[in-house]
Amino acid sequence: MxxxxxxxxxxxxxxxxxxxxxxxxxxxxxxxxxxxxxxxxxxxxxxxxEMVDEVTDLWGKDILFYGPMLRVPYTSYENFSVTDTKTKVTTIEKKATTSYAYFFPNELTNTSNVKKNESLKRGIFNHVVFTANMNFKGNFANPDFSKLGITEENMQWDKATILVKTTNLKSIKSELKIQLNNEKLIFEPQNSNKSDYCILASNPFNYKQLARGGKVDFNFSIIYNGSNSIKFIPIGKITKVSIDSDWDSPSFEGSFAASHNTKDVSHKGFHADWKILDINRTFSQQYIGAAPFLDDYQFGVKFIKTVDExxxxxxxxxxxxxxxxxxxxxxxxxxxxxxxxxxxxxxxxxxxxxxxxxxxxxxxxxxxxxxxxxxxxxxxxxxxxxxxxxxxxxxxxxxxxxxxxxxxxxxxxxxxxxxxxxxxxxxxxxxxxxxxxxxxxxxxxxxxx
Incomplete structure (x- = not known):
């Protein structure tokens, strides 16, 4: 058993x-x-x-461009009551303050050429970044202050400036000058209350003297060191953007799609065009007080590796x-x-x-x-x-x-x-x-x- x-x-x-x-x-x-x-x-x-964060912090991060916009100061008056302590009589006085009106371009055209740079290396890690050569041109139509309820005599035309909002100032690798009709202006950085944007402002100019035929043409170029993405805010009444690059794996992102008729992606790179009209978005061409926050309308291209190692x-x-x-x-x-x-x-x-x-x-x-x-x-x-x-x-x-x-x-x-x-x-x-x-x-x- x-x-x-x-x-x-x-x-x-x-x-x-x-x-x-x-x-x-x-x-x-x-x-x-x-x-x-x-x-x-x-x-x-x-x-x-961690290496990518270090490299992009030194070289340049995502590029987001918001501008150019025309800023014109004007004098506004605020009524306030003053009571005499002895007579107890109250009088109404006016106090003058300086406020700002912002006007977006009538036409805004950008042409960008983006070249990848593979030279950055930390130890055994190699991160691909890029250099973007960007040109902007267009024009500002004659500002209509009547829509904003501002009278002509209160305008400070001789203190007009051009503003540009962008990210990561230290990645700009060229002197930034703007051509306004026959005058050249230089941009200087300004303090910004928003940490995600840096503001560049031109030196003041007299808009009335510079305007020709009721409009001001502008033209300027800028060279960026960047990584990951390039995006724009379509503030022109007609906004046109054209990007050429030797990057073979782009991802087109944002609120507006690139034109299917001209978009081309191959192993040699890509070409993409955008055309956005004012009727395609819901914000106005002029504002008072402060330029609006328009990040919800950004569009552009993200440079990606489809699958890294x-x-x-x-x-x-x-x-x-x-x-x-x-x-x-x-x-x-x-x-x-x-x-x-x-x-x-x-x-x-x-x-x-x-x-x-x-x-x-x-x-x-x-x-x-x-x-x-x-x-x-x-x-x-x-x-x-x-x-x-x-x-x-x-x-x-x-x-x-x-x-x-x-x-x-x-x-x-x-x-x-x-x-x-x-x-x-x-x-x-x-x-x-x-x-x-x-x-x-x-x-x-x-x-x-």
């Missing part, structure tokens, strides 16, 4: 069911080092983000469980078909070799391209497991099959990582094909043994 129990116990431990349970448990255990690898990838990605590494690591599971399944099917016994320790060595793929991948990627790192890491791991399986399986037929199967699997995952729009479709079809192959090769295995 005791001998029968020992025989039954040995039979169960050597059965396919027991082996499958042990392999499945080992697969779950190997998720622990895989999670550590994913944490390593996130840590390296965080270090790069750390995103690719993170996506690759998410398929780690699939790679480990399918590799163990291949060995388990070979073991079941060939009746060759594979020890759980040998499964462990194979699993650790698969984990090493991701540490090799992230370390090599930081010193080369992701594609080259993937090829080196994949070839190394496939070669190692193939050679190891020769000693396990005692022949060359099955190890060659394993080498080919792993090569196909890693190639399949690489293709999914590179795809964007069709990643889910290709992945689903590939997993269906893998499932069909497993069902086919396992159809004759007697699972009752």
């Amino acid at each position: 005791q001998e029968n129990q020992i025989t039954e116990t040995k039979s169960f431990l050597q059965s396919n069911t027991a082996k499958m349970i042990m392999v499945g448990f080992l697969t779950l255990v190997l998720l622990i080092p895989l999670f550590f690898v994913q944490d390593l990838i996130r840590e390296r990605s965080q270090r790069k983000s 750390y995103q690719q590494n993170e996506r690759a690591s998410k398929y780690g469980f699939l790679v480990i599971g399918l590799t163990f399944l291949i060995f388990f099917l070979i073991q079941s078909i060939s009746k060759i016994n594979i020890h759980i320790f040998q499964y462990s060595m194979i699993g650790l070799a698969l984990i090493m793929f991701y540490t090799l991948l992230i370390s090599i990627t930081e010193h080369s391209s992701f594609s080259l790192a993937y090829a080196i890491a994949g070839s190394s791991v496939v070669g190692l497991i193939t050679l190891y399986s020769v000693s396990i399986l005692k022949n060359r037929k099955f190890p060659m099959f394993i080498g080919v199967a792993l090569s196909v699997l890693y190639t399949f995952i690489y293709v999914i990582i590179q795809l964007e729009d069709y990643a889910l479709l290709v992945g689903s079809i590939g997993l269906f094909a893998i499932l069909a192959a497993v069902m086919y090769f396992s159809r004759k295995i007697d699972w009752n043994k």
Whole structure:
């Protein structure tokens, strides 16, 4: 009776069911080092983000341009009551104060040429930034103060200025001068109550003397060092923006879409045009008191990397469980078909070799391209497991099959990582094909043994 129990116990431990349970448990255990690898990838990605913040702070951040606008001061009067303490007689007096009226351009045209700069590097990290050469031209129509309820005699025409609001003054790399008809004015920075904007103001000029035919033409250029994005506020009654760049992965953002007729994106760069009319937005062309906050109307382009090396590494690591599971399944099917016994320790060595793929991948990627790192890491791991399986399986037929199967699997995952729009479709079809192959090769295995 005791001998029968020992025989039954040995039979169960050597059965396919027991082996499958042990392999499945080992697969779950190997998720622990895989999670550590994913944490390593996130840590390296965080270090790069810190480097990007440092570089962009020194070189230049996002560019947001709001202007130019005409500011004309005027005299306003405020009534207040004065009571004589002795006679108790109250009189009404007027106090003169200076207020400001703001007028937006009648026409505003911008032409920008953006060149990427890949020379900035911190340690092993390299962040791509750009230099933007921007030209603005247009005109201001004769201001109509009657709409604002201001009389002509209260206007201080000789103290008119041109204002520009922008971000990150230290990224401007050219002297900023504006041509107003036949006069040149120089911009100087002013204090701003809003931390997200910096204000540049021209030296005062006499608008009445400068105006020609009821309008003032303007023209100026500016060179920016920047990163991430360039955006504008469409304050012109007619606003036109044209951007050319050698950046091949733009993202057009904001409240207004680029023209589909002229937009062109290729591996050499992109061209985009915008034309926005005053009827396309809900704010006026003139204001009193203070220039309005119009960030909700911004538009432009964001310069992005579709998938950077750390995103690719993170996506690759998410398929780690699939790679480990399918590799163990291949060995388990070979073991079941060939009746060759594979020890759980040998499964462990194979699993650790698969984990090493991701540490090799992230370390090599930081010193080369992701594609080259993937090829080196994949070839190394496939070669190692193939050679190891020769000693396990005692022949060359099955190890060659394993080498080919792993090569196909890693190639399949690489293709999914590179795809964007069709990643889910290709992945689903590939997993269906893998499932069909497993069902086919396992159809004759007697699972009752």
